[in-house]
Amino acid sequence: MSTLHPARTITVGPTGPHEWNAAAQAYTAALPHDPISGDELRKRNEEQRAWGHHAGVLVARQAGEVIGSASYFQDPGAFHPQRFTLELAVHPDHQGHGAGAALWQALDGQLRALNAESARILAREDHPVAPGFLARRGFTGDKRYFTSALRLDTFDPRPYEALEQRLKALGVHVRSLSELRAAGTPDLTGRLHGLMSEVRQDVPRAEPATPLARQVFEEAVLGDPGLLPGAYLVAEHGGAFIAQTALYHSEASPDLLTGLTGVTRPWRGRGVATLLKVAAARAGQALGAPLIRTDNASDNAPMLAVNDRLGFVRDPASVSHLVRFT
Numbered sequence: 001m002s003t004l005h006p007a008r009t010i011t012v013g014p015t016g017p018h019e020w021n022a023a024a025q026a027y028t029a030a031l032p033h034d035p036i037s038g039d040e041l042r043k044r045n046e047e048q049r050a051w052g053h054h055a056g057v058l059v060a061r062q063a064g065e066v067i068g069s070a071s072y073f074q075d076p077g078a079f080h081p082q083r084f085t086l087e088l089a090v091h092p093d094h095q096g097h098g099a100g101a102a103l104w105q106a107l108d109g110q111l112r113a114l115n116a117e118s119a120r121i122l123a124r125e126d127h128p129v130a131p132g133f134l135a136r137r138g139f140t141g142d143k144r145y146f147t148s149a150l151r152l153d154t155f156d157p158r159p160y161e162a163l164e165q166r167l168k169a170l171g172v173h174v175r176s177l178s179e180l181r182a183a184g185t186p187d188l189t190g191r192l193h194g195l196m197s198e199v200r201q202d203v204p205r206a207e208p209a210t211p212l213a214r215q216v217f218e219e220a221v222l223g224d225p226g227l228l229p230g231a232y233l234v235a236e237h238g239g240a241f242i243a244q245t246a247l248y249h250s251e252a253s254p255d256l257l258t259g260l261t262g263v264t265r266p267w268r269g270r271g272v273a274t275l276l277k278v279a280a281a282r283a284g285q286a287l288g289a290p291l292i293r294t295d296n297a298s299d300n301a302p303m304l305a306v307n308d309r310l311g312f313v314r315d316p317a318s319v320s321h322l323v324r325f326t
């Protein structure tokens with residue numbers, strides 16, 4: 001005789017057409033520093049498939065209710081045909097009843113069927129269950145990241161006025177994507193793609209960077225419905241784009257999320273990243289947002305120093321865990 005009441009049986013399968021919101025809600029409730037909405041989750045999945053990547057989202061259901069989700073996809077910025085990025089979470093109200101184990105079992109089967117070589121997943125090192133859950137399933141942790149948040153109600157940009165004046169005197173100006181569009185900047189998309197391609201080369205990451213295709217840049221960066229054109233900021237000098245930062249919003253949270261901040265090599269060490277991040281914080285304040293969130297590799301000393309000085313408060317580290325299937 002089964003000890004399980006039938007109503008408690010957990011099943012796992014592909015996300016149904018009406019389950020995207022519930023899948024995203026379970027994930028966001030478990031990992032509030034990484035919010036995502038149902039539309040955003042579905043868009044990411046469709047986009048991945050349109051690029052020819054392997055991608056899917058599984059849900060765990062109990063008594064007809066979605067209680068957890070697991071995603072697999074392929075990082076377009078560090079692409080390898082047999083390597084995957086994973087996300088897995090169970091709604092906090094339903095943890096500890098076997099949903100996480102069932103999701104992993106299904107995901108593992110799916111990835112093996114795709115002839116996966118390896119996969120990576122992030123887990124907070126202070127989570128009471130996740131690091132052990134992953135270790136028992138063959139994952140090992142390596143690269144560390146910090147998510148951090150800046151409160152905008154107390155952020156004071158005034159101490160940075162001298163820096164702003166100094167860089168202005170050098171001819172460095174900050175322009176938003178909205179301003180660049182309104183000015184009819186020629187070949188704007190090509191130049192923004194060029195800038196991002198240049199600055200992303202030196203971002204520390206767990207897997208080697210691969211070129212960012214123009215189509216991926218247009219669809220996943222400029223085409224992200226959460227992109228805030230007034231807070232996608234470029235530093236310009238003599239007509240050249242020398243640095244960038246960007247803020248996004250998610251339908252799942254009032255907080256703003258940071259895209260890539262980067263400065264071209266000749267301009268590093270002169271305060272340009274700070275200038276841009278202060279301008280982004282001002283833009284966030286103008287939007288009335290409560291927080292800006294960001295995440296950085298723990299060995300990205302210059303970016304962490306900039307963020308610490310601005311008042312970003314670090315969360316406990318998130319660790320990238322690697323599993324090999326071969």
Ligand SMILES: CC(C)(COP(=O)(O)OP(=O)(O)OC[C@H]1O[C@@H](n2cnc3c(N)ncnc32)[C@H](O)[C@@H]1OP(=O)(O)O)[C@@H](O)C(=O)NCCC(=O)NCCS
Nearest residue numbers: 030088089090095096097098099100101123129130133136
């Ligand atoms: C990690 C997580 C997915 C596990 O999901 P879950 O449904 O609670 O886990 P299960 O009930 O299926 O149990 C899975 C394992 O965790 C153990 N576990 C579950 N809850 C536990 C608890 N409160 N204390 C100790 N161990 C626990 C189980 O004993 C089981 O052990 P096993 O590895 O020997 O099989 C869930 O805690 C979660 O969503 N965490 C936040 C999201 C996250 O960090 N994701 C990234 C890493 S997966």
